Amino acid sequence: MEPKKSDLLRDTIEHIDIKQHNVVPLVEAMSKMAFSSRDLGRAAHIFDDMLQDKDCAVIMCLAGSLISAGLKQVLVDLVQNNMVDAIVSTGAIIVDQDFFEALGFKHYKGEITMSDDTLRKLAIDRIYDTYIDEDELRICDATTGEIADSLEPRPYSSREFIREMGRYLQERGGVKNSLVLTCFEKNVPIFVPAFSDCSAGFGLIAHQ
Amino acid sequence: MNNPDAHMSMDSAKDFLELTKCKLATKQSGLFMIGGGVPKNFAQDTVVAGDYLGFDVGMHKYAIQVTVADDRDGALSGSTLKEANSWGKVDLAAEQMVFSEATMAVPLIAGYVYHKGNWKNRRGREFAKMLDEKPARKQAAEPIEPRLTPAIATADAV
Numbered sequence: 001m002e003p004k005k006s007d008l009l010r011d012t013i014e015h016i017d018i019k020q021h022n023v024v025p026l027v028e029a030m031s032k033m034a035f036s037s038r039d040l041g042r043a044a045h046i047f048d049d050m051l052q053d054k055d056c057a058v059i060m061c062l063a064g065s066l067i068s069a070g071l072k073q074v075l076v077d078l079v080q081n082n083m084v085d086a087i088v089s090t091g092a093i094i095v096d097q098d099f100f101e102a103l104g105f106k107h108y109k110g111e112i113t114m115s116d117d118t119l120r121k122l123a124i125d126r127i128y129d130t131y132i133d134e135d136e137l138r139i140c141d142a143t144t145g146e147i148a149d150s151l152e153p154r155p156y157s158s159r160e161f162i163r164e165m166g167r168y169l170q171e172r173g174g175v176k177n178s179l180v181l182t183c184f185e186k187n188v189p190i191f192v193p194a195f196s197d198c199s200a201g202f203g204l205i206a207h208q
Numbered sequence: 209m210n211n212p213d214a215h216m217s218m219d220s221a222k223d224f225l226e227l228t229k230c231k232l233a234t235k236q237s238g239l240f241m242i243g244g245g246v247p248k249n250f251a252q253d254t255v256v257a258g259d260y261l262g263f264d265v266g267m268h269k270y271a272i273q274v275t276v277a278d279d280r281d282g283a284l285s286g287s288t289l290k291e292a293n294s295w296g297k298v299d300l301a302a303e304q305m306v307f308s309e310a311t312m313a314v315p316l317i318a319g320y321v322y323h324k325g326n327w328k329n330r331r332g333r334e335f336a337k338m339l340d341e342k343p344a345r346k347q348a349a350e351p352i353e354p355r356l357t358p359a360i361a362t363a364d365a366v
Contacts, residue, residue: 016315018315018322022323023316023319023323024323024324026316027316027317036308039304039306040316043272043274043304044317044320044321047238047270047272047317047318047320047321048320048321048324050238050240051321051327052329052330053236053269053270056235056236056237056238056269056270057234057238058237058239058240059227059231059240060239060241060242061241061242061247061248061250062242063243063248064242064243066242066243066314069310071242071311077318078318081322082327082332083322083327084240085234085332085335086230086335088247088250089247090245090246148216149210152216153211153214155217155218156218157218157219157220157222157226158220159223159336159339161218163336183336187332187337188335191226192223193220193223194246196218204218206210207210207211
């Protein structure tokens, strides 16, 4: 029997909370091993050095499906605690994933063995083992179009547009744990050089 | 198409200039890269951009990247930070690539620095204040005063 949409969109992806897990002893121990463990330990030390260097601004670069995969709270905590001064990202992370969740939608645990034809018929998009409700994504597309309609017609940097997305979320209220909103509040600019290549692209072509 | 004659549009060169202004406004910079692609190159290129505009701009002093991309196909995503040094983008002293998928490595790296607590003495630079020269809204009540640092004032004069 074919599954219903509600059967598949049931278990949500939960965002890991680094504040709950003190990994310092673990990472220090990994630094004394070899291969990727030692590489990771050295990277962690370098990041810590960056934060202690008073002259150093930190730019965080994001690519890949990070927020849909459960890393949103990690990124929010880094910004909230002054560990990041600017972000450069793909559009999908900022719009399709973060802004999407800020509108109240979720990502769901899925199965890589599921029939993709079944998923398509149910309007469910798949990212490896994660499901997204395509109908909800359309609402996200339309919301970016609404924001575009509210702006003076002129060229904008993606940074300016994403700041308006943050303002929209602040005025909407009730939004927690959003990278776009936290960056708006903390005055951390987010740059998405290929901004039309994401959910916002659909809103923008409708606007234009 | 709702506004064929008068619409807002995206200006990626403006993004590049704004990000370069952030780079010029700070003595040193460090990159924490999760994955590769356009974001990695865009941030690295601010060094070249500053140099191109005639500023004495230092390479990124620190750089770490978490990726599973390979360096042997010549693509940017997996290109080593050592390789980026040949382009004058990244300093060699403090760079490290971690060959890992992000959900494994990022909670460990971020969790480590969070619990070390050295960020408690750090202040955010609030670059957005500097970049918000005028409000984007159609009917904004109060224009936001730009807070220009000397480096940015010079950059604006270019």
